[in-house]
Amino acid sequence: MAIAHEHGGNVFAVARNLGLAPERIIDFSASINPLGMAPGVREALTASLDRLLHYPDKGAAELKQALAAYHGVEPSQIAVANGSTELIHLLPRTFQGKKALVVAPAFAEYALALERAGWQIEYFALSPADDFALDVAALAQRVADGYDMLFLCNPGNPAGNLQPLREIAGVVDLCRESGTFLVLDEAFIDFCEEESAKHLVVRNPRAVLLRSMTKFFGIPGLRLGYAIAAAETVAEIAAQQDPWSVNTAAQVAGIASLADQDYCRRTRSYVDEERARLAAALADVPGLKVFPGRANYLLVRILRAGVSAGQLREALLAKGMMIRDCSNFQGLDASFFRVAVRLEEENDLLLRGLATELA
Template sequence: MEQIQHKDHFHGSDLEKIEQIYGIRKEEIISFSANVNPLGISPRLRRGLAEHVDAIASYPDREYTALRGCISQYVGCDMEQVIVGNGSTELISLFIDFIHPKRALILGPTYSEYERSVSLSGGSSHYYPLHAKEDFILHTEDLCAKLAEGYQLLILCNPNNPTSTLIPRQQMRRILDTCKMLGTYVLVDETYIEFTSDVTASSSVPLARDYNNLIILRGTSKFFAAPGLRLGYAVLGNPDMISTIRRVKNPWMINALADVAGQLMFADEDYKEKTRHLILSERKRLYQLFLTSGRFRPYAPQANFMLLGIKDPTLNAADLFDRCIRQKMMIRDCSTFPFLSDRYIRFCFMKPEDNDRLTALLLS
């Protein structure tokens, strides 16, 4: 295994640490690091949750039938393919424990929780790196050749964090064919898929009908701006795995309010449309803005955040983080990601006026 050195960093949820170190009240900080929808929670959820507060007086439906029905309509799959969980992070651990891979291949740079869960399950993580010189775009055939070395699990974040790159469905099918032949499970984390320009064409959910080695994870923390709700879900097409997971998992994976909240937010069409319009328009605008900058190298984003390479030799990620946080704006120093360095930062797209403040500071 290639040894990866991990550094400490500020996560988007670490505003209390920022408050202590910089003396800035967390309520005053605009987090460009957390990758959360700037519109906040769904208005339908805000109006409806109070009306259903009495739900906590009873146990949730053990099968979460109504919630799984809403999710299945939202993503376009059969209700029996859906498993809900206490955030996608818990589901990552649940499925990795189930697969129990001795060797897992992870597309990197990416979210550190995958490696952590593999390690806790007793396996070893190996990385297939994406390269800046190739704009962090996956070379599918090369990955398929790498898979022949023998792995029980392949983990893909799609769109990937922090590169904001997307594996098209045709390429995903090629990867799945290879993994099916090799007996390799594929875990696809679609946390950011709803921010892509065409969710229907980009998501791997339809492929779950054809591949019993595919597990797709999603959550509500980012697109629905509800990280505190801890509501995640998985879509898969392997009946035996579904049956086993339901038998061994905790009987009540999510609380009654999260159950109700999911049913409200997934049906808020106006909120979903406003979110997509905001993110797509700001993504296009800001990418073009940084593309003409001599100071940064933007990598074409497919999600709600953008990775920037720092071209200015007088700057580094730590300096830019410090400069921004002192102006109450928090970006991500990407030097903590495998295969990246202190020459990269990431920020998510917020409201236009906030984006203007950040870009003015970065480009000044």
């Protein structure tokens, strides 16, 4: 079965179809840091232009050192990639198996990568009835059926919910005991870094933790992500990567981003406060249910009959705003959509638009 392959953030294609400049659309479909990139990134990129006369550092040694210091791990425990999506597609080809279990709803690239590598895919569905909570005991029973790989995203995408670290520790343990290779996607954990399972994963050679610099650090156009894993696991991944998959500009921007701890603190503070305000305001819009989240986006369900997320998306596009229709996520239907936490005045425009369309 072909996997539905659609993402948020396709603002350039949408703008072309509407005959607008991309800057005229407020993109709530892509969950990018509303504060933009760290202030020092632009200066670092400008200062590094002469480096473009040379091939990129193939091993990204300086960036690995910066990431290792940031996370308190060893450089040998980090694999840098052209976005975490490169790693998602590498893993099913690097670590052989036949059957994978995906905790759903989930990022479509997991299934696409597995399908392309010839894996059989099954799903462990979380329920909106309990805000997509993970029952580790039930998951353990399912894993006992025999799976070679498990994909789990925390915080969930698109649900936004955070599984507690103690629950994730239970998942790490059950995968180790069952021999299931664990892929733990923490693309949005930067917004609640204290909940990261990185120090659990690096002790397990049958696990990989995926991280992205797209969302929190606001550089999606440069394509930069990385894996944290045991050194021997990182070596296996690196052996399968194409040469120079991470360009010089991405490496420079990554280093500059990590160096600005004030930016990191301001980002977490702003997103926490504005997410709470946006969630409360969305809950006040008649016909909407908002799910609790810990990332920089919120999953919303339309409770009003006869209105779909796709219809709402088209109506808001006419007002210059783009939301993420979540009907193509496994386990969700046409009543679900996701919105990024953006700047206060932009969020207020969204709230007014939603109130008008659902009046």
